[in-house]
Amino acid sequence: MTRTELVAQIRQKKSYLTVGLDTDITKIPPHLQSHPDAVFTFNKAIIDATLEYCVSYKINTAFYESQGLKGWEALEKTVHYIPSTHFKIADAKRGDIGNTSSQYAKTFFEVLPFDAVTVAPYMGEDSVRPFLEYDNKWTIVLGLTSNAGSLDFQKLSLASSEKMLYEQVLEKTVSWGTPNNLMFVVGATRASDLQHIRTIIPDHFLLVPGVGFQGGSLEEVSQYGLNKDCGLLVNASRAIIFASSKENFAEEAATIAATYAAEMKQYLEV
Numbered sequence: 001m002t003r004t005e006l007v008a009q010i011r012q013k014k015s016y017l018t019v020g021l022d023t024d025i026t027k028i029p030p031h032l033q034s035h036p037d038a039v040f041t042f043n044k045a046i047i048d049a050t051l052e053y054c055v056s057y058k059i060n061t062a063f064y065e066s067q068g069l070k071g072w073e074a075l076e077k078t079v080h081y082i083p084s085t086h087f088k089i090a091d092a093k094r095g096d097i098g099n100t101s102s103q104y105a106k107t108f109f110e111v112l113p114f115d116a117v118t119v120a121p122y123m124g125e126d127s128v129r130p131f132l133e134y135d136n137k138w139t140i141v142l143g144l145t146s147n148a149g150s151l152d153f154q155k156l157s158l159a160s161s162e163k164m165l166y167e168q169v170l171e172k173t174v175s176w177g178t179p180n181n182l183m184f185v186v187g188a189t190r191a192s193d194l195q196h197i198r199t200i201i202p203d204h205f206l207l208v209p210g211v212g213f214q215g216g217s218l219e220e221v222s223q224y225g226l227n228k229d230c231g232l233l234v235n236a237s238r239a240i241i242f243a244s245s246k247e248n249f250a251e252e253a254a255t256i257a258a259t260y261a262a263e264m265k266q267y268l269e270v
């Protein structure tokens, strides 16, 4: 999906919501647990119910890889089920020597029809470059993540420049791609840093996880992160998909997604 198409979807829906399909098999409703294709059945119901409120789905590969072959099959079925109107993110946090990154890129962009994959920048340009070589595909580099441990390294100042590591990552990485093929992860729990981050990367889209269970504020993220093209994809996973464990789980998920979307509509209209 191109940037123009993504922005058009956001404008049409008046939403920049990403629904995170972190489908932990132990948390899916009891009535589905014995289903032979439980994960895909759950995902299909969530997708059908939330489609109108979001512009994107993020599949965190960990929840599928941990289930072996069956999990990977569920991932494949899920990504194929998501309609082409919706931006498909593989949250896989890959990145290795170039020769190996090429195989990761092939997995998510050729074998599977993802639009974007999250990549850890720690190994440098040659580890990210293979993902950027695909037309109309996106590389989402970890910028400033939402977890407490992000302070361990990402906010350390580098003696050589006095800049924090994450600032250096943003400044350096931005030259490897363009606002048409490169995004950055910034955690919603780091909303107070967003104003500064927007001075470094004013135009790029940001994937923002951390609202809902991690306590990030959609209002603050929107206040400091929105740009002229919206420029945000805000993800919520558990708060939406596990809103209820009853038989009406998909309806409850839709209700939460609709609430986020309604709030986003207000911020887009300002």
Ligand SMILES: O=c1ccn([C@@H]2O[C@H](COP(=O)(O)O)[C@@H](O)[C@H]2O)c(=O)[nH]1
Binding pocket: 020, 022, 060, 091, 144, 145, 146, 147, 185, 186, 187, 209, 210, 211, 212, 213, 214, 235, 236, 237, 238, 239
């Ligand atoms: O900085 C980051 C990067 C990725 N994530 C991922 O986003 C979702 C968040 O799930 P919630 O249930 O909405 O908390 C999950 O897949 C994380 O691995 C992140 O949280 N922070």
